[in-house]
Amino acid sequence: MKKTTFAAAGIVAALALSGCSATSGEGAAQQLNVYAWADEIPQSVFDAFTEETGIKVNVDNFDSNETMISKLATGSSGYDIVEPSQYAVQQLVGQGLVEPLDKSKIEGLDNIAEKFSDPIYDPGLEYSVPWVWGTTGLLYNSECTGGEEITSWKSLFDKKWEGKVNMLDNMLAAYIAGLQVNGYPANSKDEKEIAAATQSLIDQKAMLSGYNSTNYGDLVASGDVCMSMAWGGTQTAKIVDANEQVEYVLPEEGGSLWVDGISIAKGAPNQEAAYEFINFLLRPEIGAMATNDAGLASANVAAAEHVSDQGLLTNAAVYASDEQVANADFIVDPGAAMKFYQDGWTRVKAS
CATH class of the missing domain: 3.40.190.10 (Periplasmic binding protein-like II)
Structure with missing residues (x-):
């Protein structure tokens, strides 16, 4: 798993990364630009989403939260969906780099495990939807x-x-x-x-x-x-x-605890597609793909019954017990x- 690292406050590096071009006008909603940790959202999830909706998904990966934040801070990333860790959500919100979520467009938040439903880093999940932890x-x-x-x-x-x-x-x-x-x-x-x-x-x-x-x-x-x-x-x-x-x-x-979640980038050109993707991820059978195909714990408690290797649910290195999770600090x-x-x-x- 990745390391949890922090950049010193106020340091923003100029990084040349392969960004996604913003789209507008007719056909704009037929694609989704995603900036995420490598392999944390399995390719199988993107493929299933495209097959069901017809929306093409363009994916770039980052190697640290700091790289991701720096890219969004340029103001012209063209990304719709980003996948920040918990502390990075706070930094993105503080810099105005993510959109507040319109809960009226989201279905399935009640599937999120209790520990992650009202976290200290994003009370009420106003800016992020937990994906893996x-x-x-x-x-x-x-x-x-x-x-x-x-x-x-x-x-x-x-x-x-x-x-x-x-x-x-x-x-x-x-x-x-x-x-x-x-x-x-x-x-x-x-x-x-x-x-x-x-x-x-x-x-x-x-x-x-x-x-x-x-x-x-x-x-x-x-x-x-x-x-x-x-x-x-x-x-x-x-x-x-x-x-x-x-x-x-x-x-x-x-x-x-660490949590990597889904947020909508400020000025996302394909916001409707972004909400469609978030709703897709919140389905129990899709949440289970985080475990089945990526080997990570899903924040979606309803996904448990869809995990193919039920032994992972009791392997503390993947799914710590509810009692232990309740006592852990973000x-x-x-x-x-x-x-x-x-x-x-x-x-x-x-x-």
């Missing part, structure tokens, strides 16, 4: 831990496991553990709370095997490390499936507090 939690090897069950971030800071702990090499991911182990929310904007988390991460560093965001799953599976902070998702689910001693859990402190835009994270992370890395 995932978690940040703990991956551990029970053979390596001598059968000890790992349930808390505290284990990542316990010198008992010195040299056998990996942390994600990602600033805000690391702060999820640093904050929650101190009893603070993972989306804190409080300078003192962030400072406490920074000190915990500095104290932890000497006992780590390292910071690794690439092959940490293989390290846990082989027993080279006993445990790691980890992103849930397809790759982690495969490791859990292939190794009976490997477990993925959300820690008792909560862990975190990672949101830190706003001005970004400086506290950046300054703290510089200290952690230099320690």
Whole structure:
């Protein structure tokens, strides 16, 4: 799964990407221009939509929310649909780059799972419709831990496991553990709370095997490390499936959630087609294609009965339990507090 990253406030890069040309006049509604994460909306979904409606779908992919935001900020992207992560929705709204949703044109919002129906990053889903979601939690090897069950971030800071702990090499991911182990929310904007988390991460560093965001799953599976902070998702689910001693859990402190959703770009040239596409995605059988064809958890709770591999619904690396999800924090835009994270992370890395 992708990393959750944030750009420093106010930095907008000039990026040369292949955009879609805006359309107008007769025939304009017969195409839809989409800017999305690669493979999160499977090609099978686009094909089914075109087959049913006759609307041609043009798709470009971005590699980060920051790339997407920068492209929309040029003011002439020509896109109709974009797929921002939760914190990016806040930034897009703040910059006036997405349209408020006309709920009278949307059917199926009642299919969205409760945790995502009124989220902190977009109250009332005024600007986005959740599509897929995932978690940040703990991956551990029970053979390596001598059968000890790992349930808390505290284990990542316990010198008992010195040299056998990996942390994600990602600033805000690391702060999820640093904050929650101190009893603070993972989306804190409080300078003192962030400072406490920074000190915990500095104290932890000497006992780590390292910071690794690439092959940490293989390290846990082989027993080279006993445990790691980890992103849930397809790759982690495969490791859990292939190794009976490997477990993925959300820690008792909560862990975190990410959500990638659907928004309508400001000035979208094909808005009616955009609403038709959103309604299409909200159908349970279409929502299930996010799991069946992309291996991701669907935000559409009604999609569950249409998931072909029902075992995925109980694999915590894909679908965390309702109880765990209810206790997890959304990672949101830190706003001005970004400086506290950046300054703290510089200290952690230099320690």
